[in-house]
Amino acid sequence: DAGVIQSPRHEVTEMGQEVTLRCKLISGHNSLFWYRQTMMRGLELLIYFNNNVPIDDSGMPEDRFSAKMPNASFSTLKIQPSEPRDSAVYFCASSFLGSDTQYFGPGTRLTVL
Amino acid sequence: GENVGLHLPTLSVQEGDNSIINCAYSNSASDYFIWYKQESGKGPQFIIDIRSNMDKRQGQRVTVLLNKTVKHLSLQIAATQPGDSAVYFCADRTGANNLFFGTGTRLTVIP
Numbered sequence: 001d002a003g004v005i006q007s008p009r010h011e012v013t014e015m016g017q018e019v020t021l022r023c024k025l026i027s028g029h030n031s032l033f034w035y036r037q038t039m040m041r042g043l044e045l046l047i048y049f050n051n052n053v054p055i056d057d058s059g060m061p062e063d064r065f066s067a068k069m070p071n072a073s074f075s076t077l078k079i080q081p082s083e084p085r086d087s088a089v090y091f092c093a094s095s096f097l098g099s100d101t102q103y104f105g106p107g108t109r110l111t112v113l
Numbered sequence: 114g115e116n117v118g119l120h121l122p123t124l125s126v127q128e129g130d131n132s133i134i135n136c137a138y139s140n141s142a143s144d145y146f147i148w149y150k151q152e153s154g155k156g157p158q159f160i161i162d163i164r165s166n167m168d169k170r171q172g173q174r175v176t177v178l179l180n181k182t183v184k185h186l187s188l189q190i191a192a193t194q195p196g197d198s199a200v201y202f203c204a205d206r207t208g209a210n211n212l213f214f215g216t217g218t219r220l221t222v223i224p
Contacts, residue, residue: 004156033211043157043202043214056211091156100145102212104156 004094004105012111018080021108023092025073032075033093033102034067043091049075050097061086082112125221132190134218136203139184143205147212148177148188152199160188160201190220198222 005024013019025032033048047057052069060067064083069075079086089109093102126132138146144165149157163170163177163186170177176189186203200219204212 042216045211048211093156100147100162100206101159104149104158106154106156 004092004103006092006105006108008108009106010109013082014113015083016081018078019082019110021077021090023075023105025094026103029094030072030097031095032069034077035091035093037089037091084112086110087112123219125223126193128193128195128222128224130193132193132220134188134201134220136186136215137184138186138205140205140207141184142207144208145206146179146186147204149202150199151202157202193222195222195224
């Protein structure tokens with residue numbers, strides 16, 4: 001299995017632009033987690049899904065952030081409009097529902113100028 | 114995370130020595146703990162986990178110790194190798210809640 005796949009690996013954009021980050025779950029996994037990692041705040045959970053349904057989005061910073069799972073194996077995290085303070089590494093992780101172990105993707109490094 | 118913190122942000126050890134990375138948590142109701150390793154440019158990778166009904170669990174070259182009395186968790190790496198250089202995160206969870214990650218400890222192995 002290729003593991004969790006994220007794209008792009010690096011994204012540089014200008015303030016105000018829309019950014020879409022993509023994640024493909026490990027085959028068979030049915031829980032999906034989006035995290036943001038910064039030096040100041042470490043790893044923060046933004047939102048997670050079970051069986052394509054958002055369960056907890058309390059970590060989403062504000063309305064500029066949205067996440068979807070259009071199907072069981074794919075998710076997007078969208079930031080519109082982006083701001084410099086959104087610069088971070090964004091990880092998605094997947095797991096089997098009820099399993100303790102989350103498998104992380106390689107991350108997307110986002111830089112908003 | 115709100116419940117988990119680390120004593121030391123950095124740790125340097127000689128190759129071949131044992132490493133001990135410490136972690137404190139504040140929520141006495143936490144019942145599950147996990148260690149992740151993150152190498153530069155990569156996502157966190159699962160190392161080992163432990164439930165609150167245990168105080169020790171061993172893996173390959175790694176041991177996790179849990180002291181619920183003082184709410185302390187440690188990761189021991191035996192015969193540390195250069196490939197062990199990374200940032201190590203502990204995380205805890207209460208019931209069905211999500212994992213809360215600590216800020217991480219950077220381990221540097223000196224050849």
